[in-house]
Amino acid sequence: xxxxxTIQYPIATVDAVILTIEDDQVKVLLHRRxxxxxxxxxxxxxxxxxxxxxxxxxxxxxxxxxxxxxxNGLYLEQLASYSGxxxxxxxxxxxxxxxxxxxxGALEFEGGDVQLAALDALPDLAFDHARIIADAxxxxxxxxSYSTLPASFLPPEFTLxxxxxxxxxxxxxxxxxxxxxxxxxxxxxxxxxxxxRREGRRRPAKLFRLRDGIGTFDRTLATGLG
Numbered sequence: 537x538x539x540x541x542t543i544q545y546p547i548a549t550v551d552a553v554i555l556t557i558e559d560d561q562v563k564v565l566l567h568r569r570x571x572x573x574x575x576x577x578x579x580x581x582x583x584x585x586x587x588x589x590x591x592x593x594x595x596x597x598x599x600x601x602x603x604x605x606x607x608n609g610l611y612l613e614q615l616a617s618y619s620g621x622x623x624x625x626x627x628x629x630x631x632x633x634x635x636x637x638x639x640x641g642a643l644e645f646e647g648g649d650v651q652l653a654a655l656d657a658l659p660d661l662a663f664d665h666a667r668i669i670a671d672a673x674x675x676x677x678x679x680x681s682y683s684t685l686p687a688s689f690l691p692p693e694f695t696l697x698x699x700x701x702x703x704x705x706x707x708x709x710x711x712x713x714x715x716x717x718x719x720x721x722x723x724x725x726x727x728x729x730x731x732x733r734r735e736g737r738r739r740p741a742k743l744f745r746l747r748d749g750i751g752t753f754d755r756t757l758a759t760g761l762g
Contacts, residue, residue, distance in 0.1 A: 550597040551633045594634070623663055707758050
């Protein structure tokens with residue numbers, strides 16, 4: 537490298553798409569930016585990578601989430617990286633994004649500068665965050681019908697009705713109850729806990745848990761729609 541050549545480093549950030557189900561809708565966690573650029577706009581929770589503090593991108597993401605939304609211990613998987621000269625007015629930037637699917641009860645915040653927004657009714661967003669959320673939604677829907685991914689929105693123990701409702705919310709369609717339950721049984725996805733829970737005035741419903749955690753299978757649960 538010539539002695540007079542200056543290395544220009546990109547802006548390195550992390551952003552998180554945290555999805556949950558509330559009011560029978562898939563929603564994303566947003567926070568209001570308190571500084572320029574896009575001061576006052578809603579955005580995904582994110583921030584700069586601290587090279588002297590963060591061991592890797594996931595460590596940076598966990599630090600940012602703890603600082604900005606008070607969230608710790610979420611299961612994160614890397615979604616994608618987004619880069620280029622136009623996505624941030626401060627200069628050429630790269631963002632390593634992460635995806636988390638969590639039960640609503642795992643998120644504790646008091647409104648104000650943090651909110652949940654339905655994916656079908658997003659406000660104007662900073663940077664390219666609308667594109668990032670669209671990509672996260674596509675992954676969720678694309679994998680949802682042939683994996684136990686929608687069960688990530690459920691607590692560790694759940695009823696079959698709650699499980700089916702999570703799939704219907706993710707896929708945006710109704711599923712025939714008998715077909716759904718037959719396929720869940722055939723695929724051996726869940727096991728009984730031995731406990732029950734009463735839902736309204738109905739008789740107590742059996743509680744289940746995933747047998748092997750989140751995984752994929754070789755057929756779709758979304759056929760035989762009602």
